[in-house]
Amino acid sequence: MATSNEVTAETVTEADRQADGTRTSWGLRQWGLLVSVCAAFFLDALDNIMVGIAVPPIQADLGMTTESVQWVVSSYVLGFGGFLLLGGRMADLLGRRRMFLIGVGIFAVGSLIGGLTDDGLIVIAARFVMGIGAAFTAPASLSIIVTSFPEGAQRNRALGIYTACGAAGYSTGVIVGGALTEINWRWTFLLPVAVALIAFVGALALVPRDDAAARGERKLDVAGAITVTAAMLILVYAIVEAPNQGWAAPRTLLLFAVAAVLLAAFVGIERRTPHPLLRLGLLRNRALVGASLVAASILGTYMSFQFIGGLYLQSLRNWSPLEMALAFLPIGLLIATIAPRAGKLIARFGIQWMIFAGFVAYTASYLLFLRIDETSSYVWVILPSILLIGIAFPFSFPAANVQATTGVDESEQGAAAGVLQTGYQVGAAIVLAVVTATMSVDDTGGASTAETLSGYHNGLYVVTGISVITMIATLVAALRASARRRRPSAPATVTPLKSRR
Known part of the structure; x- marks a missing residue:
């Protein structure tokens, strides 16, 4: 699955090992650019976790049915997944900075409307608009990083910090979202507006304008x-x-x-x-396609795990939203701690081995969570799974991003980022839908505790199975990459993939 474009990704990783010790330090402007762009990822993670926690109060306050309130979450996924490929290509054609600013602005407007309305349908529509904003922001932010930091150790380091910012948003959202929901769910929409404005101003001041020549002919x-x-x-x-x-x-x-x-x-x-809009030859880039499939498995299995874990803790164990948020907090803390070091780990062990190690941890986490019952101890049963997820994500997520963007011509980085992000979002939607279908949990109170637990276990079997398949596929890819590096005839340089039909 996670194969590279022949030797491209792993050859760059070998170069990283040699160059890591001589990496040039970053100036204030580079740090400012990185932080401004990473703020968008922080915002996405912050918003998603806060709104997820706020769904029950939104339903109660606005009188929404269970079927309609799920669209508060699903409409965001719909907008995000639907517009990603368009957003990625527009970043290449119209300018990454411009599309980043437009995306952040759209997100802020949608969030403001969602926080001020008293109509459930408008909340759903606002979340759809926010998803469109994220679809423009996500590929633009990733391609800004890729084109602003040289391929190799510096880029790997930047992508590790990018991941850490997402984890910081998750950790902050877990605590702040639980606290704000206790006050009023509207604050989970209004707080991201302020964060979006900070990201907008920072990017306006610190992200350089794209070189006109790099944007091609701008024909959409x-x-x-x-x-x-x-x-x-x-x-x-x-x-x-x-x-x-x-x-x-x-x-x-x-x-x-x-x-x-x-x-x-x-x-x-x-x-x-x-x-x-999307050069079909780009889909022959095995590194990009493999990374996108890995991305689908990463977010699909994790979102399903979080969904089952939230139901288990809140519906079966009667934990409050804040208690559940604190239970998942170690994930964000571990990611924020490990992810900034991801660049060095990738340089030392290689992209494929890092992704494989991540899926070993994911698989172990899901297997351990299968032990849940009606009286499971948090420390001995739930926490080990939480900690393993916190290790798995910073191992796999930055490495998948590095693999997807390595060797892609600068003029197509936005399109490549759009393909990768589509993998994340569509994968999450597909896996979560399959898991939900297999659970068949009666959330009206009619099912017994044993039946409810059986439904959770059924969903976890699907999650674990997908993780095992991905783990095996990434092991095969890692072994092949190691074999290529040992060949005396392996090329020592990398030629970027040029735009060709």
Whole structure:
């Protein structure tokens, strides 16, 4: 799965090992640029965890049904996943800085509207708008980092810090979200507005304007943009709704069929247009495709684990939102501690071995969590799984980002980031939908404790199975990468992938 574009990613990693000791220190402006861009990732993590905690109070305050309130979370995923490929390519065409600022602005407006309204439908619409803002911000921020820091040790270090900022947002959101929800759920929407403004001002001052020559001819593939965005919106919507409608229901099958037709139309358009939204040759980059599949497994299994863990603690064990938030806090603390050192770890052990080590920890975590019952001890049963997740994420997430962006021409970094982020978001939607379908938990109070626990275990079996498959695939990729490095004929230099049709 996590194979590289032949020797590209692992050859760069070998160079990192040699260059790590001579890395140039960063100036104040570089640090300011990095912090400003990382603030967007901080904001995304902060917002998601806070709104997740605030869903029950939102439902009670606005009188929303269980079916409708789930769209407070799902509409964000819909907007994010649906517009990612468009957002990534627009960053390449119109400028990464410009799209970053536009994305942060859209996010802030959506968050402000969501915090001020008294209508549940408007809250859902606001979350969709916020997802669109994140779809523009995420690929732009990643490509700004990639194009601002040289390939190798410096970039690996920057991506490790990028991960740590997301963890800091998660940790802050866990505590602040629990506390703010106790006061009023609206503050979980209004606080991100202030953070977005800080990120906007910081990026405006510190992120340099893109070189006009690097932005190409700025010709947007309108037909391709419409078809792929519509296809992704319908695909994500179908996945999110499938557990409620039924995977074999006529409506679900029709939605999947429409998405498939639109994707086929998109491929046909991209083959003919002189300025494609997504150059199809980019999908022959095995490093990028492999990293995107790994990304799908990372976020898909973790979000499902968090979903099951939240239900277990709040619904079965009757923990408060703040208690549940504190239970998951060690994940963010560990990521924030380990992730800044990810660059050195990647340089020492290699991209593939870091991803494999991450999935060893993920798999062990999910296996250990299968021990939960109605009286499980937090310290002996739950905490070990939490700690292993906190180790797994900073091992796998920065390494997947490095693999996806290594060897990609600078003019296509936004598109590559969009493909990678699509892997994260669509993977999370698919795995969570499958897990939800297999759980079949009655949340109306009609199921016994044993039946509820059985449902949680069924979901965990799916999560664990996906993690095991990914772990085996990444082990194979790591062994192949090691074998290539041992070959005397292995090339010593890397030629970036140029734009070609």
